[in-house]
Amino acid sequence: xxxxxxxxxxxxxxxxxxxxxxxxxxxxxxxxxxxxxxxxxxxxxxxxxxxxxxxxxxxxxxxxxxxxxxxxxxxxxxxxxxxxxxxxxxxxxxxxxxxxxxxxxxxxxxxxxxxxxxxxxxxxxxxxxxxxxxxxxxxxxxxxxxxxxxxxxxxxxxxxxxxxxxxxxxxxxxxxxxxxxxxxxxxxxxxxxxxxxxxxxxxxxxxxxxxxxxxxxxxxxxxxxxxxxxxxxxxxxxxxxxxxxxxxxxxxxxxxxxxxxxxxxxxxxxxxxxxxxxxxxxxxxxxxxxxxxxxxxxxxxxxxxxxxxxxxxxxxxxxxxxxxxxxxxxxxxxxxxxxxxxxxxxxxxxxxxxxxxxxxxxxxxxxxxxxxxxxxxxxxxxxxxxxxxxxxxxxxxxxxxxxxxxxxxxxxxxxxxxxxxxxxxxxxxxxxxxxxxxxxxxxxxxxxxxxxxxxxxxxxxxxxxxxxxxxxxxxxxxxxxxxxxxxxxxxxxxxxxxxxxxxxxxxxxxxxxxxxxxxxxxxxxxxxxxxxxxxxxxxxxxxxxxxx
Numbered sequence: 001x002x003x004x005x006x007x008x009x010x011x012x013x014x015x016x017x018x019x020x021x022x023x024x025x026x027x028x029x030x031x032x033x034x035x036x037x038x039x040x041x042x043x044x045x046x047x048x049x050x051x052x053x054x055x056x057x058x059x060x061x062x063x064x065x066x067x068x069x070x071x072x073x074x075x076x077x078x079x080x081x082x083x084x085x086x087x088x089x090x091x092x093x094x095x096x097x098x099x100x101x102x103x104x105x106x107x108x109x110x111x112x113x114x115x116x117x118x119x120x121x122x123x124x125x126x127x128x129x130x131x132x133x134x135x136x137x138x139x140x141x142x143x144x145x146x147x148x149x150x151x152x153x154x155x156x157x158x159x160x161x162x163x164x165x166x167x168x169x170x171x172x173x174x175x176x177x178x179x180x181x182x183x184x185x186x187x188x189x190x191x192x193x194x195x196x197x198x199x200x201x202x203x204x205x206x207x208x209x210x211x212x213x214x215x216x217x218x219x220x221x222x223x224x225x226x227x228x229x230x231x232x233x234x235x236x237x238x239x240x241x242x243x244x245x246x247x248x249x250x251x252x253x254x255x256x257x258x259x260x261x262x263x264x265x266x267x268x269x270x271x272x273x274x275x276x277x278x279x280x281x282x283x284x285x286x287x288x289x290x291x292x293x294x295x296x297x298x299x300x301x302x303x304x305x306x307x308x309x310x311x312x313x314x315x316x317x318x319x320x321x322x323x324x325x326x327x328x329x330x331x332x333x334x335x336x337x338x339x340x341x342x343x344x345x346x347x348x349x350x351x352x353x354x355x356x357x358x359x360x361x362x363x364x365x366x367x368x369x370x371x372x373x374x375x376x377x378x379x380x381x382x383x384x385x386x387x388x389x390x391x392x393x394x395x396x397x398x399x400x401x402x403x404x405x406x407x408x409x410x411x412x413x414x415x416x417x418x419x420x421x422x423x424x425x426x427x428x429x430x431x432x433x434x435x436x437x438x439x440x441x442x443x444x445x446x447x448x449x450x451x452x453x454x455x456x457x458x459x460x461x462x463x464x465x466x467x468x469x470x471x472x473x474x475x476x477x478x479x480x481x482x483x484x485x486x487x488x489x490x491x492x493x494x495x496x497x498x499x500x501x502x503x504x505x506x507x508x509x510x511x512x513x514x515x516x517x518x519x520x521x522x523x524x525x526x527x528x529x530x531x532x533x534x535x536x537x538x539x540x541x542x543x544x545x546x547x548x
Contacts, residue, residue, distance in 0.1 A: 043069065045065050047077065049077045070093070070096040144195070148192070149188060152229040154182075154542070156182065156542065157182065157539070158177075158225060159537070159538050160537055162535040178214045184208065186207070191205070204242070205239060211232050214539065218232065224513055225513065227277060230278075240293070243256060243264070244257055250306060251304070252301050253301075255296075257295070257297075259293050261291035261321065262374070263282055267359070268361035270422060271405055271421075272450070273450055275493070276493050276541075280446055283446060284405075286426070287372075287402070287422075287425070287426060287469075292355075296319060296320055298320065301316045302314075311364065315359075320348075320357075323353035323379060324349075324352045324353045327346055329345065332344045354377050359373075368407055371405075372405075409450075417451045419447070419449060420446075420448040420450075424444040434475055437476060439475075440474055441471070446465065449464070450462050459497055460496070462496070463493070466490070492513075506544050507542070508540075513539075516537050
């Protein structure tokens with residue numbers, strides 16, 4: 001109402017205060033009297049015969065008439081909008097509008113008096129809400145934290161085949177294979193916090209109950225049958241990832257945190273194949289991209305990062321993580337008898353179990369080629385019992401690792417799939433005194449295909465084949481007395497993502513592993529060999545994913 005008063009009174013007051021532009025002989029006193037004395041109140045602008053929709057003030061005049069009803073015309077039905085206003089006419093218009101304002105004010109006062117108690121209650125509630133909002137704003141750590149989550153349920157089983165499968169029993173007759181059907185879950189909560197709009201504090205919480213089953217990485221065939229959707233935490237919710245990243249200039253991104261893996265700090269993803277088995281991750285998880293959640297930091301650069309998304313870009317990355325980066329002592333500790341009582345560590349030390357990873361990539365969202373190099377200290381190379389690499393290499397040697405990857409994905413979905421290919425090489429720097437027969441080199445390769453909108457919009461079909469990790473050289477004389485490994489472990493997977501709703505996906509999957517123990521197939525001993533010349537694993541599962 002105050003704004004209306006200002007708009008209404010200002011021109012009228014100027015008219016009353018302005019010098020009289022016309023002399024007495026020019027002033028039509030009778031016209032003023034007619035204007036001021038007209039008793040018919042105009043209720044619609046269409047009552048004026050000389051006002052047209054094309055007039056520049058048409059809408060403003062219409063609002064004054066229809067909303068406030070304080071505009072009068074001349075008895076002959078004209079408004080005479082192009083005629084200069086006299087002081088008498090301004091006084092008449094101002095008086096009519098002030099009468100209407102007084103009527104509205106009196107009505108408001110009556111309503112306020114009638115609902116005085118209700119208004120007081122509403123005012124109290126609003127004051128209380130303002131206090132609560134103020135308290136919340138004072139105690140929250142960020143106004144831009146977003147929570148997203150995912151619950152994944154897996155039901156499935158594995159079976160084993162090949163020569164002399166009775167070797168799955170130990171000398172006491174206990175069955176060593178894990179072929180029972182299991183039903184497990186993994187739940188993930190992601191907290192994405194930004195303080196400036198360009199930075200990110202990432203916190204991931206996870207829990208799961210896979211434990212010792214075939215899909216956890218801790219079963220009889222170890223990491224070869226581990227699926228990506230597994231987590232073994234005995235139902236305990238844990239902080240799984242924690243890091244902070246921020247831009248440096250226009251094209252750099254800096255990372256640092258106590259719980260991060262190397263590949264999260266890369267500017268380019270090596271492949272676009274969506275996998276079920278973890279060993280198909282990133283175009284070959286056991287090569288340069290193998291990682292462990294550890295303290296670390298990194299930086300990446302993308303040429304013209306903020307330019308058109310579809311333009312080809314050069315991408316460079318370098319990062320470092322240390323598995324023992326939270327350990328304060330730098331060297332192993334021994335007692336008086338020479339027995340080791342504790343392991344050393346430290347960030348950037350020789351006992352840190354560190355990994356330095358660098359990557360160069362070039363491409364667009366539709367295609368890309370990349371190369372990576374990693375130097376991994378002993379204890380950081382991915383391997384261990386239940387993999388073709390074997391535990392001895394994992395624990396006692398550094399490694400130089402290389403990866404070459406490329407992918408293509410069509411812009412439009414159809415029968416042409418996205419194609420991801422990768423090759424990896426790991427060369428182990430075995431220390432003096434390492435026993436003959438220890439693996440000194442491994443390689444890996446894979447081809448992964450994805451069909452988007454397969455058979456139905458929103459669904460996906462996936463197939464991959466490869467040798468994620470196989471031994472290509474050994475120290476000294478090998479099992480065939482040639483110095484070369486007798487390996488040949490192949491892995492296959494086939495799955496179909498059925499999009500039930502936007503937030504629910506059901507994924508049936510099959511996988512087959514030929515010689516999952518690789519070189520150790522046919523050996524009996526601590527590394528999990530079966531004693532048979534051939535050995536294979538067949539697995540099937542149904543994964544149901546709920547996103548929220």
